[in-house]
Amino acid sequence: MKYQIVPVTAFEQNCTVLWCDSSKRAAVVDPGGNLERIEAVLEKEGLSLEKILLTHAHIDHAGGTAELANRYGVPIEGPHKEDKFWIDALPQQSQMFGFPSVEVFTPNRWLQEGDKVTVGECELMVVHCPGHTPGHVVFHSQDANLALVGDVLFNGGIGRTDFPKGDHGTLVRSIKEKLWPLGSHVSFIPGHGPMSTFGEERRSNPFVAD
Ligand SMILES: [Zn+2]
Ligand SMILES: [Zn+2]
Numbered sequence: 001m002k003y004q005i006v007p008v009t010a011f012e013q014n015c016t017v018l019w020c021d022s023s024k025r026a027a028v029v030d031p032g033g034n035l036e037r038i039e040a041v042l043e044k045e046g047l048s049l050e051k052i053l054l055t056h057a058h059i060d061h062a063g064g065t066a067e068l069a070n071r072y073g074v075p076i077e078g079p080h081k082e083d084k085f086w087i088d089a090l091p092q093q094s095q096m097f098g099f100p101s102v103e104v105f106t107p108n109r110w111l112q113e114g115d116k117v118t119v120g121e122c123e124l125m126v127v128h129c130p131g132h133t134p135g136h137v138v139f140h141s142q143d144a145n146l147a148l149v150g151d152v153l154f155n156g157g158i159g160r161t162d163f164p165k166g167d168h169g170t171l172v173r174s175i176k177e178k179l180w181p182l183g184s185h186v187s188f189i190p191g192h193g194p195m196s197t198f199g200e201e202r203r204s205n206p207f208v209a210d
Helices: 035-044 065-072 081-088 090-097 168-182 198-204
Strands: 002-008 013-020 025-029 048-053 116-119 122-128 137-141 146-150 187-190
Touching (some): 013 035, 035 065, 048 116, 081 090, 168 198
Parallel strands (some): 025 048, 146 187
Antiparallel strands (some): 002 013, 013 025, 116 122, 122 137, 137 146
């Protein structure tokens, strides 16, 4: 599996184009906006877009979803159904943060703990990690030793929990009980900022270190 991070929106959200090298089939994870940047990667790498995957439904992660899905005629998988209220609130989120107008959508597939999603011939496991939002999911590829964690965990930080249905204790439990068991060697792409590994965060992250 290969990937390229494409920072999008004023929040520099790490939208990620993930693809299966043998089939050149791709998924876009968290298309918050700036679709032209995402399309440029698909084109440059000669990829065929197969689906959109969502970690959670905040505007900087999900704002471009409906438009991208319509343009390419591809399905939307994720997040967990507990984030439906955030999807329904996308127009208000857009207004509040001065984003371009955005369409509400219904995912073709809601995800839950233990589900598998595929990208070409590659497979990722779904880990439900509530706390930042109640329906936040993380995608983990055992083969690639890679996790896409959205706004659950950052290099040196954790997600905000001051939103409706956010909860600090739940978020810390999600990280320690769901992410750490995946292994210290796992590299992760956070929703914002530089990559890190779970092991490095267990050593040095001021919020969740051992
Ligand atoms: Zn978020
Ligand atoms: Zn974010």
